[in-house]
Amino acid sequence: xxxxxxxxxxxxxxxxxxxxxxxxxxxxxxxxxxxxxxxxxxxxxxxxxxxxxxxxxxxxxxxxxxxxxxxxxxxxxxxxxxxxxxxxxxxxxxxxxxxxxxxxxxxxxxxxxxxxxxxxxxxxxxxxxxxxxxxxxxxxxxxxxxxxxxxxxxxxxxxxxxxxxxxxxxxxxxxxxxxxxxxxxxxxxxxxxxxxxxxxxxxxxxxxxxxxxxxxxxxxxxxxxxxxxxxxxxxxxxxxxxxxxxxxxxxxxxxxxxxxxxxxxxxxxxxxxxxxxxxxxxxxxxxxxxxxxxxxxxxxxxxxxxxxxxxxxxxxxxxxxxxxxxxxxxxxxxxxxxxxxxxxxxxxxxxxxxxxxxxxxxxxxxxxxxxxxxxxxxxxxxxxxxxxxxxxxxxxxxxxxxxxxxxxxxxxxxxxxxxxxxxxxxxxxxxxxxxxxxxxxxxxxxxxxxxxxxxxxxxxxxxx
Numbered sequence: 126x127x128x129x130x131x132x133x134x135x136x137x138x139x140x141x142x143x144x145x146x147x148x149x150x151x152x153x154x155x156x157x158x159x160x161x162x163x164x165x166x167x168x169x170x171x172x173x174x175x176x177x178x179x180x181x182x183x184x185x186x187x188x189x190x191x192x193x194x195x196x197x198x199x200x201x202x203x204x205x206x207x208x209x210x211x212x213x214x215x216x217x218x219x220x221x222x223x224x225x226x227x228x229x230x231x232x233x234x235x236x237x238x239x240x241x242x243x244x245x246x247x248x249x250x251x252x253x254x255x256x257x258x259x260x261x262x263x264x265x266x267x268x269x270x271x272x273x274x275x276x277x278x279x280x281x282x283x284x285x286x287x288x289x290x291x292x293x294x295x296x297x298x299x300x301x302x303x304x305x306x307x308x309x310x311x312x313x314x315x316x317x318x319x320x321x322x323x324x325x326x327x328x329x330x331x332x333x334x335x336x337x338x339x340x341x342x343x344x345x346x347x348x349x350x351x352x353x354x355x356x357x358x359x360x361x362x363x364x365x366x367x368x369x370x371x372x373x374x375x376x377x378x379x380x381x382x383x384x385x386x387x388x389x390x391x392x393x394x395x396x397x398x399x400x401x402x403x404x405x406x407x408x409x410x411x412x413x414x415x416x417x418x419x420x421x422x423x424x425x426x427x428x429x430x431x432x433x434x435x436x437x438x439x440x441x442x443x444x445x446x447x448x449x450x451x452x453x454x455x456x457x458x459x460x461x462x463x464x465x466x467x468x469x470x471x472x473x474x475x476x477x478x479x480x481x482x483x484x485x486x487x488x489x490x491x492x493x494x495x496x497x498x499x500x501x502x503x504x505x506x507x508x509x510x511x512x513x514x515x516x517x518x519x520x521x522x523x524x525x526x527x528x529x530x531x532x533x534x535x536x537x538x539x540x541x542x543x544x545x546x547x548x549x550x551x552x553x554x555x556x557x558x559x560x561x562x563x564x565x566x567x568x569x570x571x572x573x574x575x576x577x578x579x580x581x582x583x584x585x586x587x588x589x
Contacts, residue, residue: 130159164202165195167203190203191324231535234537235562247473250475255465266449267294267295272435272467273291293437294438302422303393303395304332306420314357316356317352318338319366340361342369344371345374357390367544370515382418386415393420396422397427400428416439490565493573497578497581501584516584518559519559521542524540536580536583538561545558
């Protein structure tokens, strides 16, 4: 284990200590003080050295694990994977990341928007329309009326949720909304999260002092029978489980909301890409089935761009009023510029046109990626939805080998083991937690088509 360089933490800052610690570890890695292969101290040891709680160090490590800067190894500890790449250029969309040597890598990771289909003329029109609004005199913790009305209309037309404008709260995105709800839970509350699952939501929960309870998933989504009693909430992705890609089966949907009502916990429904289905109409939301116990979360990051920095939340009145009271007391409120831009896109019809283009393009890309995987003699898992699929690999050694071979071919891939919550290194036990989460939204079409033969060659060697 290497000695970690000084990691300054400012306890007087409004930035959470876990965020400061993650930023500091990234910085010393980028500076070369930590190198690929270096083993970090345990969360307990680092907490002792820094004089902070283990919750802080665990949340920082979880964030770095989710981002791929560090990786866990069974029985060995947490190791630095590599230095962060350079910041994206503001000149236009960037579909590639950077290798440790500076060479560009085409990103086939999940979680990015498809900026190539975004009509730049419509984008500029929306920003000009947003700029025509006068400056705000007072903060609005709920969000602009135009934005909330646009979201309510979007949810009704595209997701079948009959929510009114007053039912909608603007948020700073899904993770921020999860953190807001978590701060309303009792101290020491336990929240169940799908495993494998969304690392940033886990980081938000732990940073809020919540105990995260991993919950198993299978081809029918969250295993509701395995949800323990005594939870304050369950966070899930029922329309397209992240990252495995399966939908939550109808009987389990009924069972989940039934238990939520009987046991008094919230269901946090993350509908991060619910608009993107290619086989059937998008599945009905849990919030439409049980609006009294479901908190529906959505985001513009995958649908349009993270530039907007906004999402939405639809919650029962009791919880919505508590969230508004907390925002008013703390001065917390989502930025309004992104809200105005999305509202302008919705009013002009540009948002609906963008979604139609996005579905067509991502559907075509999905077919091309699946063909490349099949050509390698492997199979994919997941519903015909979203912008990623899973390719299983036999063990952690195979996963690591594929990542290295892909990097040598100029490809950046996303290991499935990175998304394990309980113990990322447990993937060594077998294929249940090892593989690839293949995405196709980030590159341009030309970059994707050029990358797929290289992907096939890498996967063929893995299959052999």
